[in-house]
Amino acid sequence: MGTTLAPPPLNPPERLLMGPGPSNPDPRVLEAMTKNPVGHLDPYFVDLMDETMGALRNVYRTTNHHTIPISGTGSAGLETILVNLLEAGDSAVVGVNGYFGNRLAELARRTGADVRVIEAAPGEIADPAEYEKLLADRPAKLVAFVHVETTTGACQPIAPIVESAKRHGALVMADCVTSLAGIPLDIDALGLDAAGSCTQKGLGAPAGLGPITVGPRAMEAVANRKTKPATWYFDLSLLFQYWGGDGATKKRAFHHTAPIQSIYGIHEALRLVLEEGLDARWARHQAAHEQLVTGLEGMGLAMFTPAANQCATINVVGVPDGVDELRVRNRLLSMGVEMGGGLGVLAGKVWRVGTMGYNAQPARVEKFLGALDEAIVEERKVFESYEGRR
Amino acid sequence: MGTTLAPPPLNPPERLLMGPGPSNPDPRVLEAMTKNPVGHLDPYFVDLMDETMGALRNVYRTTNHHTIPISGTGSAGLETILVNLLEAGDSAVVGVNGYFGNRLAELARRTGADVRVIEAAPGEIADPAEYEKLLADRPAKLVAFVHVETTTGACQPIAPIVESAKRHGALVMADCVTSLAGIPLDIDALGLDAAGSCTQKGLGAPAGLGPITVGPRAMEAVANRKTKPATWYFDLSLLFQYWGGDGATKKRAFHHTAPIQSIYGIHEALRLVLEEGLDARWARHQAAHEQLVTGLEGMGLAMFTPAANQCATINVVGVPDGVDELRVRNRLLSMGVEMGGGLGVLAGKVWRVGTMGYNAQPARVEKFLGALDEAIVEERKVFESYEGRR
Numbered sequence: 095m096g097t098t099l100a101p102p103p104l105n106p107p108e109r110l111l112m113g114p115g116p117s118n119p120d121p122r123v124l125e126a127m128t129k130n131p132v133g134h135l136d137p138y139f140v141d142l143m144d145e146t147m148g149a150l151r152n153v154y155r156t157t158n159h160h161t162i163p164i165s166g167t168g169s170a171g172l173e174t175i176l177v178n179l180l181e182a183g184d185s186a187v188v189g190v191n192g193y194f195g196n197r198l199a200e201l202a203r204r205t206g207a208d209v210r211v212i213e214a215a216p217g218e219i220a221d222p223a224e225y226e227k228l229l230a231d232r233p234a235k236l237v238a239f240v241h242v243e244t245t246t247g248a249c250q251p252i253a254p255i256v257e258s259a260k261r262h263g264a265l266v267m268a269d270c271v272t273s274l275a276g277i278p279l280d281i282d283a284l285g286l287d288a289a290g291s292c293t294q295k296g297l298g299a300p301a302g303l304g305p306i307t308v309g310p311r312a313m314e315a316v317a318n319r320k321t322k323p324a325t326w327y328f329d330l331s332l333l334f335q336y337w338g339g340d341g342a343t344k345k346r347a348f349h350h351t352a353p354i355q356s357i358y359g360i361h362e363a364l365r366l367v368l369e370e371g372l373d374a375r376w377a378r379h380q381a382a383h384e385q386l387v388t389g390l391e392g393m394g395l396a397m398f399t400p401a402a403n404q405c406a407t408i409n410v411v412g413v414p415d416g417v418d419e420l421r422v423r424n425r426l427l428s429m430g431v432e433m434g435g436g437l438g439v440l441a442g443k444v445w446r447v448g449t450m451g452y453n454a455q456p457a458r459v460e461k462f463l464g465a466l467d468e469a470i471v472e473e474r475k476v477f478e479s480y481e482g483r484r
Numbered sequence: 485m486g487t488t489l490a491p492p493p494l495n496p497p498e499r500l501l502m503g504p505g506p507s508n509p510d511p512r513v514l515e516a517m518t519k520n521p522v523g524h525l526d527p528y529f530v531d532l533m534d535e536t537m538g539a540l541r542n543v544y545r546t547t548n549h550h551t552i553p554i555s556g557t558g559s560a561g562l563e564t565i566l567v568n569l570l571e572a573g574d575s576a577v578v579g580v581n582g583y584f585g586n587r588l589a590e591l592a593r594r595t596g597a598d599v600r601v602i603e604a605a606p607g608e609i610a611d612p613a614e615y616e617k618l619l620a621d622r623p624a625k626l627v628a629f630v631h632v633e634t635t636t637g638a639c640q641p642i643a644p645i646v647e648s649a650k651r652h653g654a655l656v657m658a659d660c661v662t663s664l665a666g667i668p669l670d671i672d673a674l675g676l677d678a679a680g681s682c683t684q685k686g687l688g689a690p691a692g693l694g695p696i697t698v699g700p701r702a703m704e705a706v707a708n709r710k711t712k713p714a715t716w717y718f719d720l721s722l723l724f725q726y727w728g729g730d731g732a733t734k735k736r737a738f739h740h741t742a743p744i745q746s747i748y749g750i751h752e753a754l755r756l757v758l759e760e761g762l763d764a765r766w767a768r769h770q771a772a773h774e775q776l777v778t779g780l781e782g783m784g785l786a787m788f789t790p791a792a793n794q795c796a797t798i799n800v801v802g803v804p805d806g807v808d809e810l811r812v813r814n815r816l817l818s819m820g821v822e823m824g825g826g827l828g829v830l831a832g833k834v835w836r837v838g839t840m841g842y843n844a845q846p847a848r849v850e851k852f853l854g855a856l857d858e859a860i861v862e863e864r865k866v867f868e869s870y871e872g873r874r
Contacts, residue, residue: 099542102535103755104516105519107528109522111521127514127745128515128518129495131509132822133506133822134506136499136817136822138497142496145492149490165556166555166556167741169717169740170555300744301742323594324596326587327556328717349559351559351682356743361494368491427526427527432522
């Protein structure tokens with residue numbers, strides 16, 4: 095009886111993952127995830143937790159003690175920050191210029207906080223003066239925004255927002271899901287109080303952890319909450335009883351069972367980033383982005399995101415006339431290459447191409463460009479023959 | 485500069501993980517996690533999601549459509565159930581006979597619900613009459629309890645609690661973290677409305693996912709909530725826009741990026757369980773448990789959990805006189821073998837030995853017994869020489 099209930103064996107196809115993420119993990123990271131499993135309170139693992147925190151601090155360029163991978167995906171890390179920093183009665187200002195800004199606002203609203211949004215059109219960035227105006231009008235406990243809006247490709251400059259927030263006594267956090275380890279980011283120099291990212295983009299690991307950093311001003315706000323967070327799993331105070339509250343002791347109190355093999359993975363991914371060096375890694379991403387844009391424009395395509403707002407990790411390009419966008423993506427996928435479609439108001443209008451982590455390499459970008467060119471040429475034939483028959 | 489900031493390479497020691505979990509994953513599961521990465525909306529992955537849900541239903545012995553692995557650890561799955569089934573103003577009754585019962589009560593309290601607890605002493609189980617009494621006194625929306633209390637080894641019979649809950653119109657959920665795929669569990673035959681488990685015990689995978697099942701009565705309660713859950717990440721209504729709300733369509737709306745490689749892992753783990761067959765797997769766990777208890781008693785140790793409450797997955801045994809319990813565990817670990825200590829009131833008094841998943845094999849149990857015997861003998865010598873010097 096048993097056998098007939100079992101699903102067939104895994105047999106995933108080989109893919110070049112050039113969508114908005116997941117990108118292909120570095121093979122060294124996948125290999126690391128198969129290393130000898132140990133217990134979550136094993137002295138070896140406790141040391142590894144400290145190493146992982148240290149490496150993550152170096153990648154975030156911060157001295158924040160409270161820097162850990164949350165045991166969930168990137169979204170879980172962002173939720174962790176918001177549910178700990180906000181509670182009912184608090185006020186927040188959230189920048190929204192796409193799907194992920196809206197999501198940040200929704201995460202904030204779920205805490206019961208009063209949320210005011212600053213909107214910008216797709217592809218555009220928010221005017222820092224708008225933050226200044228809103229905060230001058232009425233203070234907020236927290237300002238939150240998306241560094242790189244993955245649905246539009248727009249990169250929001252961080253410094254002016256932090257400046258406004260600090261001037262008005264607000265904490266400030268950034269969604270760095272599509273920026274960490276891909277484009278310049280320096281938490282301490284920028285003065286960000288908290289940031290969250292993912293593992294499956296610039297870091298070059300599989301999805302599954304939400305690396306966050308939380309600074310001392312933010313942890314003070316956590317300590318001064320009137321109520322416990324509505325979540326136990328993401329409660330920072332409890333999490334740091336396991337990850338080491340003060341960084342001075344090896345004593346660890348059980349919270350949840352850490353995903354050991356995933357921590358092995360991010361440890362190896364962080365090691366790869368720091369071996370390469372952040373400056374070199376950012377330059378590699380920038381070169382891959384430029385190679386891609388040059389290639390796309392050479393094929394007659396036009397970038398959707400204004401040049402001034404573009405960034406090296408995610409490239410949003412207009413769908414050309416004369417093809418069915420979904421058919422092009424499906425043909426590309428049948429060639430073993432994935433790219434992303436548009437989300438929300440951009441559905442059907444744009445493609446999204448990631449040049450991130452392990453995939454930010456000349457040969458991989460070249461392979462992508464060649465495949466896309468072929469897919470478009472073939473689909474144009476289909477489209478023309480269809481138009482001809484009308 | 486980069487290189488000096490990088491942590492040293494991973495080099496985890498080989499361990500026989502006979503603590504309360506994680507247990508050693510099946511090597512086939514680790515290997516599966518390195519298979520070709522695909523995107524989270526790839527048609528291959530959408531099919532794999534359906535297969536994973538189907539296999540998980542078979543392992544839970546349920547027809548509940550809403551049966552998925554939550555993208556967090558076992559605790560995340562339990563929190564998902566509670567934050568969706570309860571909201572402020574609701575009433576819950578929670579059974580507490582150890583650390584994990586207390587945790588379930590705390591998870592429930594975080595939702596703002598009024599929580600009444602039914603307590604039993606460590607090693608004991610709750611008297612079903614107590615549930616009957618409390619529910620007759622005042623109805624509750626939800627009854628929650630722990631199937632196998634990992635800190636005490638006590639197995640709570642499910643059927644009488646479900647009977648009381650149904651009689652009084654309450655939903656009923658069980659924490660099956662230390663029971664799924666290790667001891668008999670049949671969600672539909674028992675009439676449970678929801679259950680959550682983990683991956684690192686009976687299922688034989690690494691920690692990192694929280695497999696849950698939620699029945700139609702419970703999903704109706706979710707649909708009838710007055711407020712949105714305080715969490716976005718664990719919001720079941722949103723999660724099933726991605727996992728397939730009605731099971732009839734392949735259409736998937738993005739929620740968060742699924743941890744692809746972890747899903748590969750649980751898919752393979754579920755396949756292994758169903759290939760073996762649940763009945764055979766339960767029998768294998770029972771045999772490993774009996775072999776262990778016979779061995780421990782042969783060494784002169786006494787089980788902490790009364791025989792009537794013992795179960796096949798977790799074995800809680802008293803620390804014998806004449807040894808320092810922590811030194812024994814550390815000596816065992818230096819021999820490459822992990823077991824657990826006591827938690828809370830049982831700290832220093834008991835050891836916890838898991839016979840779960842891949843480790844529920846005669847040779848592995850035998851290796852553990854031999855190592856423990858040696859560690860105790862050696863530590864008795866140390867203890868005696870110390871006592872002699874006093």
